[in-house]
Amino acid sequence: MSNTTRPLIKPKKNKTRIWLIYITLALIYIWAFSGMPLPDVKETAAQVSKAIFSGIFSPDWDYVYLPDGEDLLRGLLDTLAIAILGTFISAFLCVPFSFLAASNMSKGRSLSNTGKFILSLIRTFPEIVMAIMFIKAVGPGSFAGVLALGLHSIGMLGKLFTEEIESVDPGPAEALTATGANRLQIIWFAILPQVLPGFLSYTLYRFEINVRSASILGVIGAGGIGTLLIFALSSRDWERVGIILLGIIVMVTFIDLLSGYIRKKIV
């Protein structure tokens, strides 16, 4: 009885909309490509890239440790120190911000919205520019990098911390309120134990990012391994570039592994 061989009707697609998307995309790409000048590659490009590659595969091992002055290990140590201190400062400073921005902690929507706005403002401000400003204040060197990372990381850490605080179980806080605890006691005994593992995990995650950022900061003179890389590049010492790149890769990979292991244990 039933017509089992009835052909399936294909779902109708909105053809015009799809074409509109395609045409918009095509226009965007035509604009993008037409504005690009034809790449005029230097004749030395192949030579230089070959030199860098051979530099990576036959690094300047002597550079790892020099008894006097700037070598790879000291550069990496400097980078790590900038990342550690910057992360610590921001983790410390962003706690009040995140309690202010969390909608279940601060009274009134306007207060928490203000906190969130401040955090997103800090987040969108490029950290390199922040570092340039700190260099103007405290002079070039690692300290400027520490301050830039410490201030910039507040933006992202504050946002993550805020979300962590907003997702706590209200039960313990209510129980404490019922027994007559004051606000500080509630935060200390009900909120902090719940959010602390999350805070630590996010701080470690930000530390991973900061290790990468700290290796960039040297490009503009804010200390760390970046300065050495720029020196090696400008003096065309490709073997040195190779060992510095290798050093950065090993350090970042190691930090990622270590931090990932600790984070798995915490949560």
Next chain:
Amino acid sequence: MMSTQPQKRVIPEPPSKLKTYFTFFIILLLIFGSAIQTNTSITELIAGFPNMMDLLVQMVPPNWSYFGKIVPAMLETIRMALLGTTFGAIIAIPIALFSASNIVKNTWVFYPVRFILNLIRTIPDLLLAAIFVSIFGLGPLPGILALTIFSIGLVAKLTYEAIEAIDPGPMEAMTSVGANKIQWIFFGVIPQVLPHYISYVLYTFEVNIRAAAVLGLVGAGGIGLYYDRTLGFFEYDKTSSIIIFTLVVVLIIDFISTKLREKLI
């Protein structure tokens, strides 16, 4: 039975705090070590604070007439981000397929590919740009290349994780009707992953716009070049107009991209 014996109240001993103290000690040690290594001094910060305030005060009325001058550089920044993201996203497709353990079942293939992917992601984009500048010379080309490599790392990683999370049902059905590997990928994998992939590409584009805005600091094209120029000549009002312009563009692109991504998934 139980009530016959007098119950002895045993107060459990609190767990040892040794580990906590030890952790705190190590963290303190790390912080002090870092402070010494980086020559941190609060006095220097306090001494330098007026300098910074001075800088901020000089930035305050942004030089609005400067906007006209930096529009071409801003457009170049957007172009660089767009092209870098596109090239990176295209190259990321085969890499993502080769590093997904449910597509390539051979451990000897996907582990090495993932390892290379991880290596790519360890090098920050600004350093890549600095290296490419010394290879190809100044201009937007090294910037695009650096963004391409950075995008490969990000898109491929996110995409292969999405591929590994897909529903195996359609693929099993296709295998049972005798589809080959290519058909399998085209009709089984891609329809499931495509929305995620496009969303990740848009996200990468957002990240790349921010990155492209500072690549000019090492001579790789875009608006970053003007930071150097204006700061070098102490024209802080112009610097602040660059910052404001960049922020506005980044926020607009973030907004559009977020709206598109919400529609996709």
